Amino acid sequence: MADVSLSAISKSFGATQAVRGMDLSIADGEFVVLLGPTGAGKTTTLRLIAGLEKPDSGRIAINGEDVTTLDPASRDVAFVFQQYSLYPHLSVYDNLAFPLKSPARRLTPNEIDARVREVAKLVRIDHKLQNRSTKLSGGEMQRVAIGRALVRQPSIYLMDEPLSSLDAKLRADLRLELKRIQNDIGATMLYVTHDQIEAMTMADRIGILAEGRLVQVGTPREIYETPVDIHVANRLGQPRINILPPGLLPCPSIPAGTAQIGARTEHLAISVPANGETANARIDWIEHLGDHNYLHLVCGDRKLVSLVEPSLGLNSGMAVRVELADPLFFAADGARIATNATGSTGRNA
Amino acid sequence: MVNPLARRVRGLSDRAIAWLFISPTIVLLLAINIFPLIWTIQLSFTNYRANRPNAEVENVGFRNYERLLTDEDVWIAMQTTAEFVFWTILLQTVIGFVLAWLIDRKFRGHAFWTTVILIPMMLSPAVVGNFWRFLYQPQIGLFNYIVSFFTGIEPSSFEMLGSVTLAPWAIVIVDTWMWTPYVMLICLAGLRSIPDYIYEAAEVDRASPWRQFWSITVPMCLPFIMLAVLFRGIENFKMFDMVNLLTGGGPGSITEVASITLKREAFESWRTGPSSAFAIVLFVAVFGLANIYVKALNRVKQR
Numbered sequence: 285m286a287d288v289s290l291s292a293i294s295k296s297f298g299a300t301q302a303v304r305g306m307d308l309s310i311a312d313g314e315f316v317v318l319l320g321p322t323g324a325g326k327t328t329t330l331r332l333i334a335g336l337e338k339p340d341s342g343r344i345a346i347n348g349e350d351v352t353t354l355d356p357a358s359r360d361v362a363f364v365f366q367q368y369s370l371y372p373h374l375s376v377y378d379n380l381a382f383p384l385k386s387p388a389r390r391l392t393p394n395e396i397d398a399r400v401r402e403v404a405k406l407v408r409i410d411h412k413l414q415n416r417s418t419k420l421s422g423g424e425m426q427r428v429a430i431g432r433a434l435v436r437q438p439s440i441y442l443m444d445e446p447l448s449s450l451d452a453k454l455r456a457d458l459r460l461e462l463k464r465i466q467n468d469i470g471a472t473m474l475y476v477t478h479d480q481i482e483a484m485t486m487a488d489r490i491g492i493l494a495e496g497r498l499v500q501v502g503t504p505r506e507i508y509e510t511p512v513d514i515h516v517a518n519r520l521g522q523p524r525i526n527i528l529p530p531g532l533l534p535c536p537s538i539p540a541g542t543a544q545i546g547a548r549t550e551h552l553a554i555s556v557p558a559n560g561e562t563a564n565a566r567i568d569w570i571e572h573l574g575d576h577n578y579l580h581l582v583c584g585d586r587k588l589v590s591l592v593e594p595s596l597g598l599n600s601g602m603a604v605r606v607e608l609a610d611p612l613f614f615a616a617d618g619a620r621i622a623t624n625a626t627g628s629t630g631r632n633a
Numbered sequence: 634m635v636n637p638l639a640r641r642v643r644g645l646s647d648r649a650i651a652w653l654f655i656s657p658t659i660v661l662l663l664a665i666n667i668f669p670l671i672w673t674i675q676l677s678f679t680n681y682r683a684n685r686p687n688a689e690v691e692n693v694g695f696r697n698y699e700r701l702l703t704d705e706d707v708w709i710a711m712q713t714t715a716e717f718v719f720w721t722i723l724l725q726t727v728i729g730f731v732l733a734w735l736i737d738r739k740f741r742g743h744a745f746w747t748t749v750i751l752i753p754m755m756l757s758p759a760v761v762g763n764f765w766r767f768l769y770q771p772q773i774g775l776f777n778y779i780v781s782f783f784t785g786i787e788p789s790s791f792e793m794l795g796s797v798t799l800a801p802w803a804i805v806i807v808d809t810w811m812w813t814p815y816v817m818l819i820c821l822a823g824l825r826s827i828p829d830y831i832y833e834a835a836e837v838d839r840a841s842p843w844r845q846f847w848s849i850t851v852p853m854c855l856p857f858i859m860l861a862v863l864f865r866g867i868e869n870f871k872m873f874d875m876v877n878l879l880t881g882g883g884p885g886s887i888t889e890v891a892s893i894t895l896k897r898e899a900f901e902s903w904r905t906g907p908s909s910a911f912a913i914v915l916f917v918a919v920f921g922l923a924n925i926y927v928k929a930l931n932r933v934k935q936r
Binding site (some may be wrong): 334335336355360362365367369371372373383386387389432436470 | 853
């Protein structure tokens, strides 16, 4: 395992600037997730680290050694592709053994066999070792693909949305599995996804990408609680953060320069108006999800969505009182304005 | 809405329409394939001679087959055919695959070169045969001139088509020249069918270009290569026109492949009965070999 650092990496394809001046360092044994929408440059970043693309400018170092101009084979990285890139003419066993048979490794057949069986067990495919790789289900194929990365002990594992083509249940299982495996072997991992749940649950640190730029890097908690701007705030949180004009809802203190207020569930205090209080919102409808409900509120001409516990006894059509409690404040340019309550780490997280 | 088409065509059922559509093909197939085949089988048990249609025809049982399989000339012709098939396929597959691999590098102008390489395949075998007869001309032929240019051998000192040692190779060269593009085309389809990400995965897995070639390119291309070998094998087993034009089986009978022997037997000696038996033997041989081969091909595809 090793640390990886990117400094001022840029890459464009024709007129499209895929990655713009990216700086990122990944510590030894760290699990970093790059989160961003399609076209944000996530995959390109991985391919640059793997050496499948060469950067236009900037420097890539693995374990302190400059690898910017090296080809993929000399970088010793493992890559899990989004489409299961198994070798279709080989069995599961041979797919897993393929990276080990590289003459650069000088492993004996016995060592290879032991390693393949060990990893097959780890990704729970050991019962299908002799199957042809094309005769597997999607989940099995992706587990083989992950296994093929795991048989090696590369400096870094690069994973490009490995779970995106799987169904929800399998995705949840494999998510836990991957995190467990990463913990067990202490692997350095860079993982790309557009799924915020994967990012929140697996990452030691999350990097938010937008239009080829790394907007913010931090622990999932930092990113969630102190996003640098509206864009980052929008990427995390279920339901999505409510963006409101100041003055729409009562708020104890609003810092100067606030143009918009971001309010998530935990920033909204919803109550049935008591004596002397006035209602300022109406419940439009309630989505029942079982363990919790989505509350859709209408407040003036704005719609708000919040999570509520079913036990609260709210019904659609009810008038309620909504107050803001320590919400996020954003200036006119979208940047978050730091307050004491949320810490002052805003810009330089 | 059950049979919308049938309703429009005067109450015919779908099945009747299906028969209507395929009947011309079936009639044609029966008339020019099945019927002659059955007739040939029947003739192969007789001493019928096509140049004496009025002579009495005797049923000779299996005697034609007996004679055929013990005739040394027939075995020599079969051996000549086998050697011809072996060398043409070997050369065409190797050269065709290498050309396809080079074209697949997508160098500048690869589309232009693909077209140029494909030209021989588009010519008629009769044209090719005639034109190589000129190329092989000892005095004025370009082939002899080029060989002499590179080796210094006097151009008129050897005769490609007239020499016992060179004539078989003269035919192999022409067939390879003409049909390598065909093999190349099939191999190219195979190479193009391998997705880029497989190579990327292999590269990240630290497979050298040499290993990528042998453990990805070749095995994934193998079904295509085998298909090309099948097509070329069947074609060359019954090769007639080109050999007939170039050497007519000569000198002596050194390039006499089975189809030439068959033609001599049938249309020079007019021994229609025995030659029918020969045709059937050839047919069964090709059919049997092709079937075994297709089984092997399917196994490779199943992997």
